[in-house]
Amino acid sequence: MPTMTAAQRRAAEKRDYDAFLDGCKSRALLDRLTDKWVTLVLAALRDEGTMRFSALSRRIAGVSQKMLTQTLRNLERDGLVVRTVTPTVPVTVDYRLTDLGTSLALLVLQVKGWAEQHMDLVLQHRDDYDAAHA
Amino acid sequence: MPTMTAAQRRAAEKRDYDAFLDGCKSRALLDRLTDKWVTLVLAALRDEGTMRFSALSRRIAGVSQKMLTQTLRNLERDGLVVRTVTPTVPVTVDYRLTDLGTSLALLVLQVKGWAEQHMDLVLQHRDDYDAAHA
DNA sequence: TGGGTTAGGCACCTCCAGGTGCCTACTTCC
DNA sequence: GGAAGTAGGCACCTGGAGGTGCCTAACCCA
Numbered sequence: 432m433p434t435m436t437a438a439q440r441r442a443a444e445k446r447d448y449d450a451f452l453d454g455c456k457s458r459a460l461l462d463r464l465t466d467k468w469v470t471l472v473l474a475a476l477r478d479e480g481t482m483r484f485s486a487l488s489r490r491i492a493g494v495s496q497k498m499l500t501q502t503l504r505n506l507e508r509d510g511l512v513v514r515t516v517t518p519t520v521p522v523t524v525d526y527r528l529t530d531l532g533t534s535l536a537l538l539v540l541q542v543k544g545w546a547e548q549h550m551d552l553v554l555q556h557r558d559d560y561d562a563a564h565a
Numbered sequence: 566m567p568t569m570t571a572a573q574r575r576a577a578e579k580r581d582y583d584a585f586l587d588g589c590k591s592r593a594l595l596d597r598l599t600d601k602w603v604t605l606v607l608a609a610l611r612d613e614g615t616m617r618f619s620a621l622s623r624r625i626a627g628v629s630q631k632m633l634t635q636t637l638r639n640l641e642r643d644g645l646v647v648r649t650v651t652p653t654v655p656v657t658v659d660y661r662l663t664d665l666g667t668s669l670a671l672l673v674l675q676v677k678g679w680a681e682q683h684m685d686l687v688l689q690h691r692d693d694y695d696a697a698h699a
Numbered sequence: 700t701g702g703g704t705t706a707g708g709c710a711c712c713t714c715c716a717g718g719t720g721c722c723t724a725c726t727t728c729c
Numbered sequence: 730g731g732a733a734g735t736a737g738g739c740a741c742c743t744g745g746a747g748g749t750g751c752c753t754a755a756c757c758c759a
Contacts, residue, residue, distance in 0.1 A: 456684035457604075457677040464676075465599050467747070470591075484706055495748060500707055510690030520756055521705030531683060538679050542598075543591040545672055549665060550590035556644025601717070618736055629718060634737060654726060655735035 463509065464539070468494055468502045473528070473536040474543070476512065481527040511535060597643065598673070602628055602636045607662070607670040608677070610646065615661040645669060 463469060471491045476482060482490070488499050503526060506512035511532030517523040528536060597603060605625045610616060616624070622633050637660060640646035645666035651657040662670060 457680040459688075460676065460680035460684055461598075461604060464595075470595060485704085496707065497709095497749085498747065501747090508691050508694040509687045510694075511687070516706095519705085521754090522707095524706060531686060534683070535679060538676055541675065542594065542672055545669060546591040546594035549668070550594055552665060553643045553645070554593075557642050560642040560644075619734080630737065631719085631739095632717065635717090650736095653735090656725090656737095658736060 463505065466502060466505070468498055469506065470539050470543075472499075472502055472506065473511075473532065473539050476526060476528045477533065477536040477540070481525050484524050484526070487526065506532065597639065600636060600639065602632055603640065604673050604677075606633075606636055606640065607645075607666065607673055610660060610662045611667065611670040611674070615659050618658050618660070621660065640666065 468491065471494075472487065475487060475490050479486070479490070484499070484503075487503075488494055488496065491499070494502075503512060503514065507514050511529055512526050513529055515525045515527075517525070602625065605628075606621065609621060609624050613620070613624070618633070618637075621637075622628055622630065625633070628636075637646060637648065641648050644663055646660055647663055649659045649661075651659070
């Protein structure tokens with residue numbers, strides 16, 4: 432059978448897509464950046480240098496302990512953040528960016544800069560569009 | 566009552582967080598970039614200049630029509646993409662980046678560049694971490 | 700003696716982004 | 730006459746990201 436049904440073609444495309452994703456580093460990075468709190472943690476650590484868990488959870492208002500822990504674990508796992516435990520009486524844990532983490536944070540800040548410069552325009556477009564298609 | 570319970574404090578933080586998000590342009594931008602297909606569409610349009618719907622769905626293997634449509638609508642709504650309908654016999658629709666869209670696409674490509682340079686290191690860290698914490 | 704602090708662990712629940720399938724209306728090709 | 734291509738619309742469904750609440754263990758303070 433030389434031809435394919437639409438369903439067969441889509442299945443083939445999906446295989447391509449999956450294979451593509453496995454080797455796609457930018458997708459992997461995007462998945463990390465996509466996490467709701469990652470960029471906020473990067474920004475906070477870049478501003479403050481070193482922060483304790485409690486300081487981070489205060490600075491990033493609204494984050495749950497679970498999500499902050501999860502986010503920091505992932506960043507540590509990826510070598511973007513170092514975790515230092517000091518066995519004082521209630522144990523103290525410090526987090527800071529690695530060089531790698533810092534270089535990524537700088538990029539994230541560029542995106543933030545774009546947003547601050549251009550998002551007003553985007554929101555304007557959005558309102559116009561909504562008004563036109565009401 | 567001068568003190569707060571932990572629950573009260575968290576509720577207050579959540580209010581702060583919500584208020585914070587409403588005025589946060591970079592968060593709004595991130596929400597857009599977060600959409601699974603947005604970056605791929607930006608990259609494709611930047612490479613090819615102008616593309617038809619079907620060309621995009623072929624280029625971005627694995628995307629469903631629904632998601633491609635939704636992604637393009639959002640990008641159009643935000644003024645990052647222009648949609649041009651040509652009433653040929655089966656109607657033809659072309660998409661291309663606006664200047665605003667192009668400037669954002671360039672930023673996205675920088676992130677992609679970071680990924681291509683450094684993701685190996687990240688993945689290495691990830692493996693080491695997993696090995697150490699097995 | 701009960702509450703606050705430290706940095707989380709664990710279990711359950713919710714909600715929606717994204718996926719799938721089926722539909723159109725017109726035309727051209729086999 | 731049936732299939733494929735054109736650009737989607739619409740309804741339904743599921744997985745997993747993210748949230749909530751309750752737990753610890755050792756200490757301090759009022």
